[in-house]
Amino acid sequence: MTTMTMSHDARARGLAIERQTERWLQEQGLIPIAHNQHVKGGELDLVMRDGGTLVFVEVKHRRSAQHGHPLEAVTPLKQRRLIRAARFYLARNGISSPCRFDVVAVTGIQPSLTYEWIKAAFDAF
Template identity: 45%
Template structure:
């Protein structure tokens, strides 16, 4: 597996641990449909939460959150819409971003709840 893929997988594991600690129930991981992908789908309180995870080894080239572009947000919104429809879910949706910076031994994490609204 390529090093950047391994780092991304590890970042998602750290993100899932964080979400579980906050009371989320993980429903899906790396859900994809017709070219769209969502890193993590969870349930938290009354919400279905769609989470984008961005992992970097350092912030030298910028904050990982900045890598979640408007285009990526639009694709997440479309994917979430498909997910809700396919699974017949009638719950309010929330879009979170988790930025992970670190290496195999140490990770720093920032969880931005309700990071963007579903109408860009």
């Protein structure tokens, strides 16, 4: 298998996990707005609405916690990139709304996935 094929396969798996997470969050009451938004400064996995709040959701997946919990991947640097991307998204779309940043840690292998949802995981300073 070539590096390009492995990269494509990993990306496809990641997108599938994000879509499943989006459906799971819908079951929890959130309304999908957008997914995989590429903006200057980075990528936003999911943009959803929770009542009057716009929610930027970062999805992190690991097959197991053997090499660290998925939440550990949301470092302060990653948080700053997400905040920057969210600001560009808001400006590009002319949105003025209360916002929050959530992280969903997904572990397991499809179809047996476990979700750990951290609401307001970090703040934009």
